[in-house]
Amino acid sequence: MRRILLWIVAAVVLLGGISWTLLQPRYSGPGPQVGAEVVRDDWGVAYLFAENSWDLYFAQGYASAQDRIWQMDLWRRQGTGRLAEIEGRGKAVMDYRLRALRLEEVATALFAQLPPEQQEALEAYAAGVNWYLRQHHLPREFQLLHYRPQPWRPTDSLVVWRAMALMLSNLFDDSPGSLPSPIPSIGSNAWAVAPTRSATGRALLANDPHLPLTQPGPLWEVALNLGEEGAQGFALPGVPGLVIGRNRHLAWGLTAFEGDVADQFFCRWGQEQRRYRTDHGLGTIDAQRPIVWVRLWGPLRVPVFWQAVEYTEFGPVLERTRRGVRSLRWAGAQALPDERLVTVEVWRATSVAQLQEAAGGLGVPDMNIIAADDSGNIAHLVRGRFPRRQRFDTPRDCEDPKLGWQGFVDPSELPTVINPPGGFVASANGAPPVSTGVYLGRGWPYARQERISELLAANSQHSLNSFGAIQADVLVPGAQEQVRDLLASVDTSRLDSTALQALELLRAWDQRATADSIGTSLFQVWSSYGRGLGGLTQTLGFLRQRLGPDPATWRWDRLHAAVLPHELARLDPALSVGPLPRQGDGHTVDPGPGQADLSAPVPFRQDFGAVLRLLAEVGGDARAVLAVGETGDPSSPHYADQGTMWAQNQYRTLAPLGSRPNGGVTVLRP
Template sequence: MLRPSMKRLLRLLALLLAGAAGLLVLAGVAGFVYLRASLPQTEGRIALKGLTAPVEVVRDRHGVVRIRAGSLWDLLFAQGFVHAQERLWQMEFQRRVGQGRLSEVLGEATLAQDRFLRTWGFYQAAKSAYERLYPEEKEAVDAYVAGVNAFLASGAPLPPEFALLGFRPESWRGPDVLVWAKMMSFDLSGNWEEELLRHRLLARGVSPERLLELLPPYPEDAPTVLSAEDLRLPLRREEAPSALLPMAPPRFLEASNNWVVAGSRTATGKPFLADDPHLGLQAPSLWFLMALEAPGYRAVGASLPGVPGIVIGRNERIAWGVTNVGADVQDLYLLEEVGTGYRYRGQVLPYRVREEVIRIKGGREERLKVRETVYGPVITDALADPPKTPMALRWVSLDPEDHILMAYLGINRAKNWVEFQEALKLYSAPSQNFVYADIDGNIGYIAPGKFPIRREGHTGMVPVPGNGAWDWQGYRPPETWPMVLNPKEGLLVTANHKVTPKGFPYALTYDWAEPYRAERILELLRAKEKLTLEDMKAIQQDQKSLLFRDFRPVLSLLNPLSERARAWRERLLAWDGTMAPSSEEALVFALWYTELTRLPEKEVGEAHWDEPRYLLKALKEGDKNCDQPETEYPETCLDYAALALERALDRKEALKAKAWGEVHRAAFRHPVLTHTPLRRLSDRQVAFGGDRYTANVGPFDPQSLTMGHGPSYRQIVDLSNPEGSLFVHPMGQSGHLLSPHYADLLPLWARGDYLPMAFSGEGRTLLLEPGR
């Protein structure tokens, strides 16, 4: 789930560790004994101070955990304890990211990252939110934190990463839980980067009109999540942004699919609900599979280590799934500086200066002065290449109050649509496409969140003056959120594409994902009169590329330069577009398309411009970037496409690859151990198919062709037989290298298999008992 800047940070971190004296701890027999001793206890009894009654923890043969407790406090206490048993290092790393305290244990290499994190003030926002939690919400957080701290106090050996880095974790506090929710919101809210991109392109001399060609708006004939007939709100004539405010799909926000199908369209007569959030692939996995049971609370699904409750899943009566809306809840404000202040509403206001002390491994300290405004921090101060004009950030996740955890507690316990809808009224950010189904046969959709109300003319697409004239005017009330219960068509699909139909009263964002995934899922759902559980599986595994379907006509127009290219043109024209890992055609198409994305490199200053509608229009109608200045004659765009095919085939030969999966591999790297001698134990790669636009998504780095994002979790809930529902995630349940559950789920995930998503299950039993 980490952005490219964080990935660079992790590479630096690992290089530091490669020569660390801490590796000696793990050498030889003594190291092996230490590693074995630090595996979690999974059977017997453990006495823990803070529990009020015994709690049963059952781990099945795949390491899936089922916890049964007599109260919600004990249940969440035990969840915190088990998360710490299995994923303590991951939780420690996550909270240090949120705190901006990496340099304390990693040294100078992470200083720039800490400056960035401290400038945004994630942990400051988490502390503020914790102080304002509702009593029940605070009790849930405190119970979870008490469970984590009970593990730290238990005397169990720490995971090997702590020995490598030579430190012990501090006790956990309430804000440590909330800060990871802030970081998840950051990872799924990229509008500030989109605003900076447009600002940069305009500064390069790209005209507003040209921006609309390079970054085409969402197509009018493409599907939307909701139709006009689904909505009860009055529709209006939609106002398009002016040419000065171009609309652009995100460069790559983590994507996801979910859908829900009514019983009228299924063979069982009851709904199916499917979800597969596409997030960063990592070791250990982002998710942890659990079933949690206490009086008044029974939920099973995917949990996040470091956070209480179930994020995606089901209870006895309802099921839910989420994908990212990508709502625009961030704005950048251009500051007119006057002396040591800035102009706001006719006055010069002084910056509020927040001093952050960054401690660096080895004993040095750095004092960072963060400038704050009425909007929020001046985040351009933390950028490596800041724009000339400083900009402050307004973002809902930096608001002092945030009750997202209360929303999830309500979702976990909801018994029907009314209770589900009521729980989501407290939801803040990141806005998610929630699909819903229940055992009574209802299906529904809500996009909840704190959506800013902007004045007319302010679309949120580019930075605006921070003079008070463009301030937010509050948030949209819940009754105006996009939602529907039991839509007429009997199905709902979300794949990060546009939510609202033409005429919806306000814009959630203009940065929608390309509609290819949504179109393919809808195509498959509409292809059968009665859908089955096997159909749901097949859709989640589908890798047919509608991107190829769009680009195929271009191939037929090419006049390739060589016999080799002519032969491959005919092979591709005969291919069905399935990006299977075993397909050689998939490999050639992926390489050809990657070469096509180089088209506007000199104009935009980016090596790869993955904007398929811009590229298609250029290839069909011509574009100024197609003529190569280094040649003596003017090339057409079809000439450029033919040359791109030649280059793709040259690259294929250099790779010596015969199938897409030989080079397109899903990579799971451990943030600490990747560049150490332990990397062979820690890291994994598997052949994978697909591309950025297939339902079974497979985005790849254009240089390495490896896949760092993908289906981080899959679930299929059968509301006719909830205990027969399915889920899985890649890697495994444990974060420990020597655990049999470190990577045992990866083969299942790679071949499209699942585990039972059930409350029942046998396995090893650990009894947690109250202690003194």
């Protein structure tokens, strides 16, 4: 019997290997209709020129694949639960969980309800990706994992969008009575000032979205030129259009709203444990058994058969008990009412009013949208699809009709602030700017938003320079009280001269976590070891050993640095970027969060932060910097050429809108 089983396993391995090596993907599909051009500047940024929408989005798909095809395929696999096929058994459990959300089915349903022009944009983008795959070599990651990506489908872009929404949603944070926290778990900053607070007489906007630091980064810069119409900004690789950017009349940015868009439902069993009770009768458990293919070595894959994923009408089952079943309902697990692909709409808006209309089609993720136009209008919009609830018990009883979702809140009922009296709007993932009487969530952080608002209110003549200074602000909130507590915890009469010098440096610290700050190093390390003489002794020992005997050399950026890991760093460590010495900490406007590990090569490793910094004067100049570089191709000079600038809070000046750089040109012809 054992020999028979071994033969079966061998056959499965052989067939799996043959199926994955011989059945190579075929890339086919339409080309451009008239033609388009992809022109590159000195930073490798793609400027796209076309005379019709099909050719423009075709060119965007082509250029995206040039720079980020590995990342695009990675995100597609994450969203569809197919990472183990290329990375092995370590990803199998994640695949199983992601498949439970059935994002491919959601993407198919969403595509079917989109307006024809948005379906065409997705089709053109996919055609451009496949045109590239048909004609060009693949980057190193595909060689390391011995595979070629499948052709890109229009619905794959919607899977990528849903996967990003999933990352920004706190699906399992469903505890009642949570209180506001000054320390965000995920964050971004965006603000705008009206012309009355601008030194140039034009509205200004700033945005720095905060996400996990990775190589490649999550945003890709591109300029879209459609005839006389044009915009410049940042796209999600794999998705047509722009998520953040500017045109001649409008600039806009985003922060995650982090609203309450998920609930857990508890359904009691009926007479048998395949049937559950609801307010409208008995429901039947639906079960699906996913097959996860797992890479063994080289091109060989084998199927793994998991236990069935069970579903109620509310969503995937999280837990079975003797009393009943608990399931998760997430707004993004369906094609939402009137949901559209807003990335292909917002870049063509020419006013705050038009942006407001376009943003009404946003389903997930729910976002704060900060905008400014050339008429001097500024706005803060909260948009997304939020469940309408009567009561807020959790988990929700499936038999109580008052605890079900009564559809979704209409965009007209969501918080909207336009041209407030103070002359500025700001979002740092804090509470909604106004209350409209509908429940959207709870427990928003507040420290960064308070600090940004304080700096905006203190100046009536803002400029791109003052906005850059705000993005670089590193005042540590609450540090003064914590330092006072640390100093009071030791008896100075028992300390040597070095310890006394260190205490004096900490006492004189201005509570700013600048790169050259010695006080920040003392504060962070001592806080890690704990207050009192014991903690201070350990702190001084650590700093002497790590940085030398002279406290005057104990700079913060010698301990604190950003590391941007690549998904395949275990196979090729050179794919990662860093360490890049940094300022800031987990609480500052310029964020530098991460886990402290005093035994690690980088004791305070920043793994989360501003993946982009953008400053824009509406109708005028703009500056930006990415955390790494434009391309994800390790062989390119633009793989990480912005990393040092980003780490030092410097910017690139963006080219004027509609301009044509003098770099290499790729002509896409029918």
